[in-house]
Every structure is written in C-alpha cells, then in structure tokens.
Amino acid sequence: MPLDHQGPLGRLRQGHEELILRLLRTHGPLSRGELGRLSGLSRTTLYDIVAALADGGAVVGTTPVPAERRRGRPVETLTLHPDAGQAIGIDFARRAVHVAAVNVAHEVIGSASQAHAADLGWEDRVDLAERLVAGLAGGTLRLGALSGIGVGVVGPVDDVPPDDTPRAARPALADLPLLLRKRFGVPVLLDNNTRLAALAEATWGAAAGVQDVLYLRLSYGVGGGLVVGGALHRGAHGLSGEFGHITAEPEGRRCSCGKDGCLETVASIGAVLDAHGTAADLPAFLAALPHDPAAAQVLDTVGTRIGTVLAAVCNAIGPDVTVLGGELAAAGPALFRPVERALLEHLMPISRSRADLRAAALGEAGGALGAIALVLHESPLLARYPAPDSLE
Structure with a gap:
C-alpha cells in the first residue's frame, strides 16, 4: 500500500x-x-x-x-549528488572582486579575483563579478536546485529595503541585491564579507569541522566573525564580529568609527605602516622584516595589542579555535608569536592549555567561499532537490 x-x-x-x-x-x-x-x-x-x-x-x-x-x-x-547544483559566492572587497563556485557535494570548482579602483561604482563591480563568474569552470556553471548566490560586502549589513522603495530613500548598498538578481535571476543572500570569511574557515579552511570559531582579519580594516555551534553568529542587529572597534589603547588615535584607540587604529595595514614610518606599502614592510629590527618591534607591539583583545573575546565566548587572517597575517611568526604570548598571558589560567591559534588557510577567496557556505547553510533550498533535469 x-x-x-x-x-x-x-x-x-x-x-x-x-x-x-x-x-x-x-x-x-x-x-x-x-x-x-x-x-x-x-x-x-x-x-x-x-x-x-x-x-x-x-x-x-x-x-x-x-x-x-x-x-x-x-x-x-x-x-x-555533485551534478545536482552549484553555488556561487561573490566577495565585493574594498579594492577587488573575488568569486568562487562550489557544488552541493562541497567540492570547490574554482575561484577568481580581479583588483579595481576603490571608487568603482556598483554597476561596474557587478559587471566585473559577472565576467569572473562566467569564466569559472569554462562557463558551464549551473545553479540547479540551489537557486541562489551568496554575497559578501564591506561593513555592517542592515535590512535591505524592498525593491520598490524610492531610489532617493535607498542607501547605495541597497541596490546591490537588486542588481545581482537582475543579472543572475536568483535570490541573493547578503552579509559582511569578513564575517563570511569566518564561516568559510570553519567550513573548508583552518578550522574545518570546528563548531565554535573566532576569526580575526587584519587588513586595511580590522574585523572578524564568530561561528557558534557551527552557524554564523550575527548578533541582534547584524553587528557581531566588530573586533576592530574594541579599545586597544584608551588614549590612542581617533578611529573612523568615532571612538579613540580602537584595535583598528593599531593593527590595520595603514596603522602598521604609519608606525614603521619607512616602508611604502605592505610588501615592502614584509620584505624588510628579516633584517629590520624596527619592523619587528612594530609587529611585536601590534601583536601584543591583538593578543590582549583576542584574550578578552575568548574569555567571554570560549571558542574552540581562534583563526588569524588578512594580508598582515602573512608576516608569519613575527606577528603570531607576540599574539600568542599576549593571548596566553591574558586568558584565564584554566583556558590556557585549550588555546588554539591558527593561521587562516583560504586567503583572498575566504569571503567568496563564506558566501557560498551561507547559501549551503541558510538558504531554503533543495525544495525541488534533485531538480528533474539536473541529473540527466
């Protein structure tokens, strides 16, 4: 029967x-x-x-x-079934667009990136993303049963207003999901790209399979993300992970957020270059490290501030793994040693033996891969899975 x-x-x-x-x-x-x-x-x-x-x-x-x-x-x-659908992730970073594709079996199909001017408009950024996506897997990507793309952007992500909201009342970022839906014809899931990088590291990267992960990215800005119980934590108003705005030096420099002495005023790439005073850019600073005591001292100070802030967050939330990423993390042991030293010094004694600090593994693709993880974790997808024509 x-x-x-x-x-x-x-x-x-x-x-x-x-x-x-x-x-x-x-x-x-x-x-x-x-x-x-x-x-x-x-x-x-x-x-x-x-x-x-x-x-x-x-x-x-x-x-x-x-x-x-x-x-x-x-x-x-x-x-x-790996042929049943693929997910696309796009990371609109400050100065580049990164894209990646993964199938439903969690196999990474490919990734691509292209730098652009910091003031490039959203229409042009979407054009660039579309070209990069078209080049993945020889242009044979099929969304299939997934029917959605994940997107990472810089800064806080509030609720996006409805598409029929008058243009004058829409913030610039609010047009992005609409632009992407028109180009790709599927729903868009949007979140902060640094927070998405945390989810990527917990899915495919340095903390793969770990349920509770704290991630800190050291770049032109400083931010992070929390994965709690295997899921991305956003906070009540989408502001979780703003570790760059925890006070590191109470009498320090004014931050772009309006406070004084935030970690971002100490540990961003710009702050590190200012403290060094000689290197023109990050590659020059990193090249100088092996033979420049001043550069090493800058990182020792910066690493101490980072480790102190991380310890405070770890004492509050108790992650299994702490992941350090971003371009500045390429400094390697010269940065990681003082971070770990300060982290252990300021952690509760009972937690010190459990501390696990790791370097991020996914590099510039992290935000785009995290956007895909967002689709795989949270989208109400696979309702028609497998799609009738997807497995033929």
Missing part, C-alpha cells in the same frame, strides 16, 4: 529526508555513523531514508581512494 505523503507518517518521513539533505548540504561528506549522530535517527530509519534518497539520485556514496584508506574496511561517505 503506497505511503500517504500528506498523512502523519508521510510528513514524518519527508521531515527525515529534509533533515538528511540539510545535514549533507551543511557539513559536506558524512559517513552513516556521523549522519546518525547528527540526526538522532535510529539506525534502521536512517538506512531506510538514505537508501530512498540514493535510489532517487539525490545522494551518492563514495569510498576513500586507496592512498587515503586506513586499515580495516573502508568507510563509505555520503554526499549530495
């Missing part, structure tokens, strides 16, 4: 299927044991649901290649 999909049992089964699809979409490849642990389903129910999804083409199983196998029977992992 066929199952009534509108009855209680049918709705329960559909809920189980959606749960498995959501876990695979969010976490990427998982074994049946991991799926059972995350879903809470019994072994019998789980195997029945997975078998049905596999029969329908929504889920595929893979085994490790011989070089990756350990002793014993190889464990099969399950993923969403």
Whole structure:
C-alpha cells in the first residue's frame, strides 16, 4: 500500500529526508555513523531514508581512494549528488572582486579575483563579478536546485529595503541585491564579507569541522566573525564580529568609527605602516622584516595589542579555535608569536592549555567561499532537490 505523503507518517518521513539533505548540504561528506549522530535517527530509519534518497539520485556514496584508506574496511561517505547544483559566492572587497563556485557535494570548482579602483561604482563591480563568474569552470556553471548566490560586502549589513522603495530613500548598498538578481535571476543572500570569511574557515579552511570559531582579519580594516555551534553568529542587529572597534589603547588615535584607540587604529595595514614610518606599502614592510629590527618591534607591539583583545573575546565566548587572517597575517611568526604570548598571558589560567591559534588557510577567496557556505547553510533550498533535469 503506497505511503500517504500528506498523512502523519508521510510528513514524518519527508521531515527525515529534509533533515538528511540539510545535514549533507551543511557539513559536506558524512559517513552513516556521523549522519546518525547528527540526526538522532535510529539506525534502521536512517538506512531506510538514505537508501530512498540514493535510489532517487539525490545522494551518492563514495569510498576513500586507496592512498587515503586506513586499515580495516573502508568507510563509505555520503554526499549530495555533485551534478545536482552549484553555488556561487561573490566577495565585493574594498579594492577587488573575488568569486568562487562550489557544488552541493562541497567540492570547490574554482575561484577568481580581479583588483579595481576603490571608487568603482556598483554597476561596474557587478559587471566585473559577472565576467569572473562566467569564466569559472569554462562557463558551464549551473545553479540547479540551489537557486541562489551568496554575497559578501564591506561593513555592517542592515535590512535591505524592498525593491520598490524610492531610489532617493535607498542607501547605495541597497541596490546591490537588486542588481545581482537582475543579472543572475536568483535570490541573493547578503552579509559582511569578513564575517563570511569566518564561516568559510570553519567550513573548508583552518578550522574545518570546528563548531565554535573566532576569526580575526587584519587588513586595511580590522574585523572578524564568530561561528557558534557551527552557524554564523550575527548578533541582534547584524553587528557581531566588530573586533576592530574594541579599545586597544584608551588614549590612542581617533578611529573612523568615532571612538579613540580602537584595535583598528593599531593593527590595520595603514596603522602598521604609519608606525614603521619607512616602508611604502605592505610588501615592502614584509620584505624588510628579516633584517629590520624596527619592523619587528612594530609587529611585536601590534601583536601584543591583538593578543590582549583576542584574550578578552575568548574569555567571554570560549571558542574552540581562534583563526588569524588578512594580508598582515602573512608576516608569519613575527606577528603570531607576540599574539600568542599576549593571548596566553591574558586568558584565564584554566583556558590556557585549550588555546588554539591558527593561521587562516583560504586567503583572498575566504569571503567568496563564506558566501557560498551561507547559501549551503541558510538558504531554503533543495525544495525541488534533485531538480528533474539536473541529473540527466
């Protein structure tokens, strides 16, 4: 007798299927044991649901290649069908556009970047993003069942007004989702690009698979993001992660936010170059490090301020891993040593043995990959998964 999909049992089964699809979409490849642990389903129910999804083409199983196998029977992992859809991420940074593409099995298809003038308008930036996306995977990208793109931008992201709001009443950034929807024909998920880089590092990067991650980016600005329980934390008003505006020097310089002595006035690229006084740009400063005691001293001071601020945040939220990224992180041990020293000094003694400071792994693609992770984590997608023509 066929199952009534509108009855209680049918709705329960559909809920189980959606749960498995959501876990695979969010976490990427998982074994049946991991799926059972995350879903809470019994072994019998789980195997029945997975078998049905596999029969329908929504889920595929893979085994490790011989070089990756350990002793014993190889464990099969399950993923969403990689041909069923792809997600696009776009990061509109201050001076560049970065794009990336990932399929629903969490396989990175490609990424691309192009620098531009800081005052380039949004129409031109969207044109640039469209060209970069078209060049990924030979122009064969298909959104399929995902039907959405993720976008990262600089600065706070408030609620975007409706499309019919008079242009004079719309902030410049508010036009961006509308422009992108017209170009790509799909919904747009928008968030702060530094916060998205935190989600990317927790999904594919230095903290992959870690549930609670603190991320700090040291660039022309200083910001960060929190991943809590595996999900991006935005705060009540979308202002979470503004670590660059925690006071580092109470009597310090005036910050662009209006306060004095913010971490950004100490640890941004501009602040570091000003403190050094000789290097014309960051590459010149980094090149001088091995033989310039003044440059090393600047980083020692900056690293101490960073570590002190990070310790305060860590004492408040208790992350599993702290990730340090951005262009300034390329200074390596000359920066990381004083950061870690100050971090350990100011952490509660009980927390010091658990401190885990790591360098970011994704580089300039982090914001775009985080925008994709946003789609995979939060979009109400896969309602039609797999798309009827996606697996032919």
